[in-house]
Amino acid sequence: MLQPSSFRPAAEASWPELPLRHTSWRHTSRSSEVQAANAAAWPASLAAGHPVRLESTSTMADGIAVALPGAIPFAHVHAFGTSIQTVSEEALSRALLLCMERVKLIVEPAGAAAVAALLTRAPELGLHGPVCAVLSGGNIDPLVLTHVITHGLRAAGRYLAVEVTIPDRPGGLSRLLDVLGASGASVLDVVHSRTARKLALDEVEVRLTLETRGQAHREEVLAALAGAGFVVSVEDN
Numbered sequence: 001m002l003q004p005s006s007f008r009p010a011a012e013a014s015w016p017e018l019p020l021r022h023t024s025w026r027h028t029s030r031s032s033e034v035q036a037a038n039a040a041a042w043p044a045s046l047a048a049g050h051p052v053r054l055e056s057t058s059t060m061a062d063g064i065a066v067a068l069p070g071a072i073p074f075a076h077v078h079a080f081g082t083s084i085q086t087v088s089e090e091a092l093s094r095a096l097l098l099c100m101e102r103v104k105l106i107v108e109p110a111g112a113a114a115v116a117a118l119l120t121r122a123p124e125l126g127l128h129g130p131v132c133a134v135l136s137g138g139n140i141d142p143l144v145l146t147h148v149i150t151h152g153l154r155a156a157g158r159y160l161a162v163e164v165t166i167p168d169r170p171g172g173l174s175r176l177l178d179v180l181g182a183s184g185a186s187v188l189d190v191v192h193s194r195t196a197r198k199l200a201l202d203e204v205e206v207r208l209t210l211e212t213r214g215q216a217h218r219e220e221v222l223a224a225l226a227g228a229g230f231v232v233s234v235e236d237n
Helices: 042-048 071-080 089-103 110-125 142-155 172-183 215-227
Strands: 017-023 029-036 083-087 131-133 159-167 186-193 203-211 232-234
Touching: 029 042, 029 110, 042 071, 042 083, 083 089, 083 110, 089 110, 089 142, 110 131, 159 172, 159 215, 172 186, 172 203, 172 215, 215 232
Parallel strands: 029 083
Antiparallel strands: 017 029, 017 131, 159 203, 159 232, 186 203
């Protein structure tokens, strides 16, 4: 049986996020701690055998952005040989978005660190049997939440920004939009430019921001544009 009460919450400073507990049918368990890669003091500290202070931290997961592990938490983590996993900012925002969309829970980035690890590092964790990801915080400002959601949508491939060169004549833009409509992409904004140096006299550059259903749909949209003969430059990765 899982014993969540044995975990220290991430809000208590100097502890790494304690979200991944793996249990086997023999009632043994192990835990993996998760930190934001941009504020990961624990890996270097464990390697050195003593707490090591980070020079700086920069992460949306402010609840676990602790520059120096505390002496008592460090002694416990070091003694038990607990593994430490790190996750990117993109993984954190994708995890928060997943919790909102699929689980219907509002979680702060620090509280979603466990889910971020499962999204991006599950194979290397070697998990078997039931796995518990502890969601350990929901304190997030609504404005910050808006920014994190946008970041998560972009990281999940839900936004696609492209540049397309089309003929500068009636019907050119309409044809482009017809292809996008048939592919199922939603156009968020369109910007025309006739001043780019690479353009011929009869060409116009169109910058579009599109909304897609995810990474697979994003690739389908790009394939549809290429199949229609458009030369496309993707502005984001």
